[in-house]
Amino acid sequence: MAGVAGRLARLWCSGALSSPLQVTRFPALQLHLCGPAMRASQKDFENATNQVKLLKKDPGNEVKLKLYALYKQATEGPCNVPKPGVLDFINKAKWDAWNALGSLPKETARHNYVDLVSSLSASSESSIQVTPAADRKQPGSDALVVTSQDGITTITLNRPDKKNALTTQMYHDIMLALEAASKDDSAITVLTGNGDYYCSGNDLTNFTDIPPGGVEEKARSGAVLLRDFVDRFIDFPKPLVAVVNGPAVGISVTILGLFDIVYATDRATFHTPFSHLGQSPEGCSSYTFPKIMGPSKATEMLVFGKKLTAREACTQGLVTEVFPDSTFQKEVWVRLKAYSKLPPNAMRISKQVIRNTEKEKLHAINAEESNILRERWLSDECMNAVVSFLSKKAKL
Numbered sequence: 001m002a003g004v005a006g007r008l009a010r011l012w013c014s015g016a017l018s019s020p021l022q023v024t025r026f027p028a029l030q031l032h033l034c035g036p037a038m039r040a041s042q043k044d045f046e047n048a049t050n051q052v053k054l055l056k057k058d059p060g061n062e063v064k065l066k067l068y069a070l071y072k073q074a075t076e077g078p079c080n081v082p083k084p085g086v087l088d089f090i091n092k093a094k095w096d097a098w099n100a101l102g103s104l105p106k107e108t109a110r111h112n113y114v115d116l117v118s119s120l121s122a123s124s125e126s127s128i129q130v131t132p133a134a135d136r137k138q139p140g141s142d143a144l145v146v147t148s149q150d151g152i153t154t155i156t157l158n159r160p161d162k163k164n165a166l167t168t169q170m171y172h173d174i175m176l177a178l179e180a181a182s183k184d185d186s187a188i189t190v191l192t193g194n195g196d197y198y199c200s201g202n203d204l205t206n207f208t209d210i211p212p213g214g215v216e217e218k219a220r221s222g223a224v225l226l227r228d229f230v231d232r233f234i235d236f237p238k239p240l241v242a243v244v245n246g247p248a249v250g251i252s253v254t255i256l257g258l259f260d261i262v263y264a265t266d267r268a269t270f271h272t273p274f275s276h277l278g279q280s281p282e283g284c285s286s287y288t289f290p291k292i293m294g295p296s297k298a299t300e301m302l303v304f305g306k307k308l309t310a311r312e313a314c315t316q317g318l319v320t321e322v323f324p325d326s327t328f329q330k331e332v333w334v335r336l337k338a339y340s341k342l343p344p345n346a347m348r349i350s351k352q353v354i355r356n357t358e359k360e361k362l363h364a365i366n367a368e369e370s371n372i373l374r375e376r377w378l379s380d381e382c383m384n385a386v387v388s389f390l391s392k393k394a395k396l
């Protein structure tokens with residue numbers, strides 16, 4: 001903690017504050033701190049010291065340390081008190097932050113303090129209850145809803161009348177939402193569905209939108225999109241939780257192997273009917289499923305299309321915990337809210353420790369699976385299955 005604060009404060013003084021999170025959360029800071037020496041009056045400073053007590057939102061320890069350091073520098077000048085002992089964590093962190101300001105002039109510290117408080121006041125006023133992160137790019141349609149609350153960013157599939165089948169636009173929007181969530185100030189990210197289904201997988205009408213380059217071109221661009229989409233899940237840096245509110249089909253099941261936690265209602269089922277559709281596994285499931293449940297159980301699912309109940313999926317290790325449908329939402333969100341209060345950096349780092357050793361392998365598997373699917377999509381088996389679904393002759 002002290003190290004982080006110290007480094008931040010040093011970067012701050014040197015004009016190299018470049019973390020994307022800091023830049024997007026405190027644009028005013030980025031503009032003013034390292035710019036030409038503008039002056040804040042003593043009165044502005046006193047107002048700011050009062051304003052800081054009225055902040056609606058706790059700005060977090062790193063920001064509080066910055067405020068402390070700037071206040072001390074503005075009122076007492078450079079740090080010249082003895083360094084606290086290593087076990088006196090809090091005072092040492094404060095000392096480090098102050099000391100890192102070096103010989104920053106009192107007036108500059110005063111000005112930076114005023115600027116920081118004003119950016120905090122603005123951000124605390126704009127994030128009251130359920131709000132999308134201020135700088136989040138909004139999805140291109142209402143088929144995806146993204147909200148941030150209580151340290152949790154929730155991405156909700158919102159096509160209940162189509163069982164939340166994924167359109168091409170939705171793949172793009174989910175990628176955008178994941179990118180924004182990876183940079184916002186939430187601790188945890190959740191994917192869930194609206195309505196009775198979690199997701200019925202790829203929208204099979206995606207196959208009907210044939211570009212001028214024909215079906216080969218369609219298959220090529222589909223494989224690129226699939227690979228990019230799955231890459232985002234492989235690389236996602238924060239704890240990623242699936243709240244499986246109902247049946248799940250196809251790609252919505254296979255990518256579960258890339259989530260950190262999967263909570264499911266006892267109404268959920270897990271179905272990967274790839275052979276029925278003339279297709280092959282994706283989402284790195286050809287690797288994650290055998291690893292999670294052993295090769296023969298994985299084969300039952302991925303090759304023979306066996307549909308698992310939530311309890312079976314939990315026994316196989318694909319699902320973390322199953323909840324009765326009547327209490328599912330309540331129990332899961334209470335649990336997630338508690339988790340979201342844990343130190344976010346520690347959670348990110350622990351996730352990295354657990355997942356990073358496999359990343360390269362997963363990217364290679366994703367590339368291979370996407371290539372194989374590109375060929376499958378051109379096969380008679382696949383085309384017949386899609387035509388059959390579209391002409392309403394077939395259902396899973």
Ligand SMILES: CCCCCC/C=C/C(=O)SCCNC(=O)CCNC(=O)[C@H](O)C(C)(C)COP(=O)(O)OP(=O)(O)OC[C@H]1O[C@@H](n2cnc3c(N)ncnc32)[C@H](O)[C@@H]1OP(=O)(O)O
Pocket residue numbers: 161162163165166171200201202203204205222223225226249250251252273277279282389394395396
């Ligand atoms: C970038 C590309 C990446 C591709 C990656 C590869 C991905 C692979 C997969 O995901 S494979 C799995 C594909 N999904 C399916 O095959 C499911 C097809 N749907 C069904 O079998 C059924 O609809 C059901 C079992 C999910 C639900 O049945 P039921 O409860 O009887 O509801 P309806 O069938 O009446 O469905 C209501 C409404 O939704 C439409 N719909 C449902 N799922 C899909 C879908 N996957 N694609 C397109 N449309 C779907 C269904 O047609 C109904 O529409 P309607 O009301 O008739 O207009």
